[in-house]
Amino acid sequence: MSQQHPRPESPHPSAPVAPGTLAVTAGRPPRVQGGPVNPPVVLSSTYVSAGDPTGARLYARMGTETWEPFEEAVAALEGARHGIVLGSGMAAIAAALGDLSADDVVVVPRHSYQATLGFLDDRAARRGVEVRRVDIADTDAVVTALDGATVLLAESPTNPMLEVADLPRLLAAARERGVRTVVDNTFATPLGQRPLALGADVVVHSATKYLAGHSDVVLGVVVTDDDEAAADIRAYRTMHGAIAGPMEVYLALRGLRTLHLRVERANANAAELATRLAGHPAVVEVRHPSLPTDPGHERAAAQMTGFGGIIGLRPAGGAAGADALVDALRLWVPATSLGGVESTLERRRRFATESVTVPEDLLRMSVGIEDVEDLWADLAQALDTLVRRAGRHPRP
Ligand SMILES: Cc1ncc(COP(=O)(O)O)c(C=O)c1O
Structure with a gap:
């Protein structure tokens, strides 16, 4: 049962394997004559076991051979030694944070994913955890908030405001102060940034999103280079039972094989649409780090691959x-x-739980991989209805 994952070897001895190649090759079964090219999906809750159970597979809540190829592939993409799949992104976040107590002080972006903030508020109310909500783009303010903190749970770009954190500086400041760091890399994907290389202790993903990529599974994953943290997170997963089903993991690995193609296309579509939207008369504001006028543009250009x-x-x-x-x-x-591959959108403040500092009119648009001209044609005709609407209800 391998728990640490060697990266696939490069065919060019002096060059690392490119991320797109890793997405396709990592987590494959050994090449044996007559063996499968894809890892088999094992649908078994229990394993044959008699007498001393040490070292053998026992029970599917503790680990399965269906989890490992996906864990190996995500770990390879993040440049990590350990990958740990869980039943959802929230399960991954809960496992990465561990059992927070009244001694814990967690620093978190005020515009993090709302369920993450809800989870921390719950820990504050039930366990006495201190939660410091910060503007993650304001580096000096975050560094000040790190004094006396125990955990930095960073999102960058944030959901839904797309603020970009100065990850290298914040992660270094956290390390100097002995603050444990967890980065939610869901928005950027491992192709956009690799927070472990920037100094993070642990990275979490809602694999529900880009990693699986087809809006057909709910899944989470944690990656780390820290052996002790990995052991703790695996123990947490077994104890709390927040495990992934084999079919979900199969679908996620299948989706992961095209991550680089999907991300490349979605990013290109998003940059093009952001530019066109910014020039439309029925638009008040567009946020996308690709726009030179976006507050996160310079930082994203410096520390990310793609916007x-x-x-x-x-x-x-x-x-x-x-x-x-x-x-x-x-x-x-x-x-x-x-x-997902399909373009979706929603007004975030329709949820009463969304942060009140998120504008009431903010639409979070997840740009898919359709033809950009079709996406624009649909947006343009919908924006025209707003122009007509404004004509009917002119502002005083
Ligand atoms: C940035 C981010 N992190 C974590 C989560 C939670 O993931 P899941 O819904 O898979 O539990 C989400 C979900 O939207 C998210 O957007």
Whole structure:
């Protein structure tokens, strides 16, 4: 049962294997005559076991051969030694944070994924954990908040405001102060940034999003180079039972094989649409790190590979305008979640749990891999309805 994952060897001895090649090759079974090219999916809750159980597979909550190829592939993409799959992104975050107590002080972006903030608020209420919500783009303020903290749980870019953190500086400052660091890399994907190389202790993903990529599974994964952290997270997974089903892991690995193609296309589509949206008269604000005017542009250009596939859009007409835009779209799917092949969007403040500092009219758009002209044609016709609407209800 391998728990640490060697990376596939490069065919060019002096060069590392490129990420796109890793996405395709990592986690394959050994090459043996007559063996399968893909890892088999094992549907068994228990394993043959008699007498001393040490070292043998025993029970599927503790580990299965279906998890390992996916874990190995994600670990390879993140440049990590350990990958640990869990039943959802939230399970991955909970496992990475471990059992927080009243001694813990967690620093977290104020615009993190709302369920992450909800989880921390719950820990604050039930366990007395201190939670310090920060503007993650304000590096000096975050460094100040790290004094006396025990954990930095960073998202970059943030969901849904797309703020970009100065990860190298924040992770170094955390290390100097003995603060444990967890980075949620869901938005960037391992192709956009590798936080372990920037100094993070642990990286988490909602694999539900880009890693699996087809909106057909809910799954999470943690990666780390730290043997002790990996052992703790595996023990947490076994104890809490937040495990992944074999079919979900199969689908996620299948999706992962095309991660580089999907991300490349989604990023290119998003950059093009962001530029066109920024020039449209029915648009108040566009957030996408590719735009030279975006507050996160320079930082993203310096520390990321690609600007991501998520756009923040504030159309004319406030929350009602945003809702009207969503209603007028035909190709874009109104849905929560992100990172699938299909383009989706939603107004985040429709959730009472979303941070109040997120604008009421902000649409989070997850750009898919469709033809960009079709995506634009749909947006343009929906934006035109806003222009007509404004004509009917002219502002005083
Ligand atoms: C950035 C981020 N982290 C974590 C999660 C939670 O993942 P899951 O829904 O797989 O539990 C999400 C879900 O939207 C997310 O966007």
